[in-house]
Amino acid sequence: MFIHKDISVIGVPMDLGQRRRGVDMGPSAMRYAGLLEQITSLGFNVKDCGDIRIDRPEKEKDPEKNLRNLKEVFAASEKLEKEVDLIVQEGKFPLILGGDHSISIGSIAGISRHYENLGLIWYDAHADLNTGETSPSGNIHGMPLAVNLGLGDSSLRNIGNYSPKVKAENIVIIGARSIDEGEKLLIKEKGIKVFTMHEVDRLGMPKVIEETIHYLSQRTDGVHLSLDLDALDPLDAPGVGTPVMGGLTYRESHLALEMLSEAKIITSAEFVEVNPILDDKNRTADVASELVASLLGKKLVLT
Ligand SMILES: NC(=[NH2+])NCCC[C@H](N)C(=O)O
Ligand SMILES: [Mn+2]
């Protein structure tokens, strides 16, 4: 597998999957950080497909079934599913910019229909495995991995008219350090592979990524990288809505993406949860844009 020479970038200015405003400006912050120029300078043909239009509720209603803004998140996910499906049909590499993590419901729905066995790397401080029944917050950005596994709300689950989008054994979570009780049970029940911060500390990032590559390349025919910037330590990526101390460093994250790039296993990617209002001089968007470059093969070459 190989990152295609043609990359299509699509922004999803979504902030309805959680309660802190500003994450809808993530796509512009990453574009402002020079993301597209960066990709072009690495020799790729890049097309900016612009942003999906997100319809906002007139005023936030009390959540039904503990799912805030369900109707709007559903509508946006359906749109994104169609756009991403087209990008993959055209043979291009989809690069999706969030927006809160609820957007991965639509992106993975558009991607996974093109694979028998899509692999999924969930690079995140959280597991995002809640459902309306288990969620402590009612925020849908804490639920997309469960939805992609075919759990939780049926309208979300069935976007694209198929479910599940990924099998539990094709998922690897990296960087987890804040997991709710219901999520822990699900991880155990489904046997999901998780490298918590404890494991990253013990094994080191090189081993974690080697094992991830080995594990996924045995069983999958494509791998989507879903990178939540809150996987990184808030010292390196402060502009996120749900920061958790003790995260992955800037260097560890670059190494991870450089190794994934060398292994040529990633077939689509999304970078989510960049919130410029909570950021420090757009640092988190800068970090995201640099991480994209590492994923696309940027390396220091001494000639
Ligand atoms: N994509 C994220 N940042 N998710 C944070 C989720 C936090 C918490 N587990 C919840 O479900 O509300
Ligand atoms: Mn997170």
Ligand SMILES: [Mn+2]
């Ligand atoms: Mn997340």
